[in-house]
Amino acid sequence: MSVQANPQSAKNIETHGxxxxGREVAGETSETLAVHNPATGDIIARIAHGTAGDVDRAMKSARRAFEGKDWASMPVRTRARLVNKLADAFEANLDELYQLETINNGRPVNETRAQLRRVPDFFRYNAGLALARRDAVIPVEGEYLNYTLRRPVGVVANCTPFNHPLMILSKSLAPVFASGCTTVVKPSEYTPLTTLALARIFSEAGLPDGVFNIVTGLGPTTGKALCEHPDYNKLVLTGGTEAGQIAGAHAGRIFAHQTLELGGKTPVLTFPDFDVDRAVNYAAFGAFIGAGQTCVCGSRQIVHKDVYDEFVDKLAKKAKSIRIGDPTETTTQLGPVISEKQRQRVLNYVKFGLDEGARLVAGGGVPKYMSNSGGYYVEPTVFADVSAKMRIFQEEVFGPFTSITPFSSEEEAIALANDSPFGLAAAIRTRDVSRAHRVASALQCGIVWINDHHRLDPASPWGGVKLSGVGREFGPESFEDHFEVKSVMVNMTDQPFDWYEQTTQQRLN
Incomplete structure (x- = not known):
């Protein structure tokens, strides 16, 4: 599935159904949506704009596959071997996938390649969980045997975002396939190309027809139709909090399982015993990797007053040194944001920060040497002297944008960190082991990094609290949530039983 990076005419632009x-099909209507290269603004493909009828077709395909003998009756070991084969197929097509993803979402090729190299492990880990799965025998009172049976929950509706298209998709696909569920995916209209490519790759690797379906389109139309469909059993969505609230409400009406990974405003607490240069390097990595378009972006630097001025000065210099450019070039360190709309959002928050009295120490605009590229570039932006009441402290920007706030005591740092409606991730910089564990315990979030950032592992649960969502991805927690649990209670005695005769005798006695 090739895509032209810089198409010269309409005839070079592929249209995807x-x-x-198990196959690419036309949509119910001929309406299509343009897919842009965010580095140039060029149209690189067109996709079908799926209707409610298209969603229903995909759902029926997923339901047939879930109930069909080829998938439902597949032995666990056979399924695990297939999931491992899918991991191998992903790995074999890695070059195609990371190049296509770089063109489609604008993330620098070095970042994309490093990220996608991890993805095959998601599938292998879940294949291992499938092989290791055991149902429980539960000790209960009396002469009874109590055991559990687990059955795959069914069809999973999955809405994926633009920022990490394949990685976030694969976090869901791996337990879906390993558990025996099926899925209908609605990828972001900005970045559908690698999702479509992966479906082809997996189909060719032997994934049965109907197990993995894709309906492309806009969130308010196609995504809405998917979330409002009455015949799915689990909803997985990664996106903004507002979208999660709307989709989750629909899923709640049909009592579907839900895993929602939503917004974030990650606090990074830097204590004075930690090396400032190292703290600054982590801060830049946490805030600007992926152009800051990640729900765990290190967007609130909370820094002890003793090292505050030095930290501000060095982070400003670091931000100004980052090389902005064409994401397909290996020398590029920061690519564009996904769209002009998203760039304008970042620039709006620059204005909010200035209006509220924060001090702009780096960035805040469009890099002059990229202004005629047609792409959606914005400078890495750093604000200092930010208070907890400011919008740039409280609201998610979703771009290469971070703020710095001073603190005097551990208690104040924790209070500042927890002063947020979000609770996805947090990070701590300290050499004091006791403090590290004490603060980690006090932070209101689902993920904490101590002296690191952005690290994940398929065995480690991932998710948030408060407005950052519900449920967990990765780890056995995600795998287990793809099953319904049935309790079986067996009477092990041959004692006669007649409740009414027994209660009559009790009254007579």
Whole structure:
């Protein structure tokens, strides 16, 4: 599946249909949406704009596959071997996938390649969980045997975002396939190309028809139709908090399982015993990797007053040194944001920060040497002297944007960190082991990094609290949530039983 990076005419632009029942098919209507290269603004492909009818077709395909003998009756060991084969197929097509993803979402090629190299492990880990799965025998009172049976929950509706298209998709696909569920995916309209490519790759690797379906389109139309469909059993969504609230409400009406990974405003607490240069390097990595378009972006630097001025000065210099450019070039360190709309959002928050009295120490605009590129570039931006009441402290920007706030005591640092409606991730910089564990315990979030940032592992649960969502991805927690649990109670005695005769005798006695 090739895509032209810089198409010269309409004839170079491929149009992609939906992926239903193991093949690419046309949409119900001829309406299409343009897919842009965010580095140039060029149209690189067109996709079908899926309708409610298209969503229904995909759902019926997923339901047939879930109930069909080829998938539902597949032995666990056979399924685990297939999931491992899918991991191998992903690895074999890695070059195609990371190049296509770089063109489609604008993330520098070095970042994309490093990220996608990890993805095959997601599938292998879940294949291992499938092989290691055991149902429980539960000790209960009396002469009874109590055991559990687990059955795959069913069809999973999955809405994926633009920032990490394949990685976030694969976090869901791995337990879906390993558990025996099926899925209908609605990828972001900005970045559908690698999702469509992966469906083809997996189909060619032997994934049965209907297990993995894709309906492309806009969130308010196609995504809404998917979330409002009555015949799915689990909803997985990664996106903004507002989208999660709307989709989750629909899922709640049909009592579907939910895993929602939503917004974030990650605090990074830097204590004076930690090396400032190292803290600054981590701060830049946490805030600007992926152009800051990640829900765990280190967007609130909370820094002890004793090292505050030095930290501000060095982070400003670091931000100004980052090389902005074409994401396909290996020398590029920061690519564009996904769209002009997203760039304008970042620039709006620059204005909010200035209006509220924060001190702009780096960035805040469009890099002059990229202003005629057609791409959606914005400078890495750093604000200092930010208070907890400011919008740039409280609201998610989703771009290469971070703020710095001083603190005097551990208690104040924790209070500042927890002063947020979000609770996805946090980071701590300290050499004091006791403090590190004490503060980690006090932070209101689902993920904490101590002296690191952005690290994940398929065995480690991932998710948030408060407005950052519900449920967990990765780890056995995610795998287990793809099953319904049935309790079986067996009477092990041959004692006669007649409740009414027994209660009559009790009254007579």
């Amino acid at each position: 939906l992926f239903i029942d």
